Amino acid sequence: MPDLADDVRTRVLREATRLFARDGVGATSIQDVAAAAGIRRPTLIYHFGSKEGLRQAVLSTLVDHWSAELPRLMASAASGGPRIDALLRALFGYFLEDRDRARLVLREMIDAPEPVRDLVRTRLGPWMRLLSEALRAGQIAGTLRPNVDPEAFILLMVTSGVGVLAAGDRVNALLDPEPTLEAQLDELVRVARCALLKPPPAEEAR
Amino acid sequence: MPDLADDVRTRVLREATRLFARDGVGATSIQDVAAAAGIRRPTLIYHFGSKEGLRQAVLSTLVDHWSAELPRLMASAASGGPRIDALLRALFGYFLEDRDRARLVLREMIDAPEPVRDLVRTRLGPWMRLLSEALRAGQIAGTLRPNVDPEAFILLMVTSGVGVLAAGDRVNALLDPEPTLEAQLDELVRVARCALLKPPPAEEAR
DNA sequence: CCTACCGATCGGTAGG
C-alpha cells in the first residue's frame, strides 16, 4: 500500500522538477503539477503539505544524490590525489542525464530562499570543505598551482558547470560556428585543468 | 511633456528590473511593479502594452548598453590585441553597479523566450563573432594557446561571469573561509588568463 | 484520494 502512494509521490516529484525547471517555482501552479501527475490539486497538498513543501521535497531529491555521491568521489580520488576531471565529469553526467536538474539548481542559486540555503549548507557543506582541503594539500605537495584560491576556484567551477548545463544551448546562436554544449563542457575541463594543475615538465621544457 | 512621461517610464523600468531580478518575470505581477513605481496597473499597460512588452523593454535597456559598449571595447583593444582583463573587468563593472542586472540576465538565459533570443542575437551577435575572430587572430599570431576553442571559450566566460555575479554571494556559505564575490571574480580573471594566454617566457624558463 | 468551496489576486479592457 505504500506502493501506490510512492508511485504518486514519484510522479509528482518528476513533473514538479520539470515544471519548476521550465518556468521557475513562483511561476508554476501546483494545479499544473497535479494535472501533469494525474491527480487533483488537494491530493498534492495532502502529500506535500504546501507548495513550499513540494519545493523542498524536489530539491531534497537532488541533494540526496550529491550527499551520497560526493563522499564516494572524494574517497576514490583520495588514492592518487583529487582528480579534477573525474569530479567535473561526474557533475556533467548527473546534470546531462536530465538538463532540467541544472536549470532547477541554477534557479535555486538565484532565488536562494533561507530553507534551501540551510538544507544545502548542512548536507553538502562538509564535503565541499573537505574538497577545498584536498586542493590545499595539493598545493603544499606541489602538484597544484600555488596562486589558486581553493574556495573561490571550487565555487567558480560549480557555478560555471551548472550555468553551461542550464543555458549553454540557449545562447550559442550568438556565435558562428555555434559551439555545442559538449564543446563548452570540454572547454570548461580544459580551462579548469590549465588553471589548477602545475604545467607538466613537457610544457615547461618549451 | 515627454519629461514627465519619461520619468514614469524610467521609474517603471527601474522597479521592473528589481522585481523581475528578485522573483523572476513569471512570478512578478505587473500590479506590484506599478505600485512600486507609484502608478496604477492600467497606466503601466498604457505605457508598455502588456507584461510581455514590459519584459522586452527591460531587457532592451541592458542590450542597449552592450551594443554601444562592445564596439568601443573592441576598438580600444584593437590597438594592442584583445585584452582579456579589460573585457572581463568591463563585464564585472557593469553588473556590479547593479547586481539585479546579473540576476535578470541569468534568468533570461534560462527562460530564453524566442523574442529575447532574437533581440540579443541581432544586436549583440555581430560583436560576439568579431570577438571570436580576434581570438583566432591571436592564435595565429602565437600569443594565445592553440588549443583554445574561441567560441566555446567566449560563451564559457560570459556564463561564468554572469553566474558568479548573480549567485556568487548566495552559495559561498558552503565553504570556509567563505570566498567573497570579489575573490571569485579575481579567480575567474586568473583562470581566464591562464587558460587563454600562452605562458610567458618567465614561466617557461622554469 | 476526491468534490465543492473560500477569498485573493492575476493580466487585461472599457470608458473617460
Add this chain to the structure above:
DNA sequence: CCTACCGATCGGTAGG
C-alpha cells in the same frame, strides 16, 4: 493617467 470592471486562476481548506 485614472476608476470600475471582466473572466480566469491562484494556494489552500472543509468534509468526506
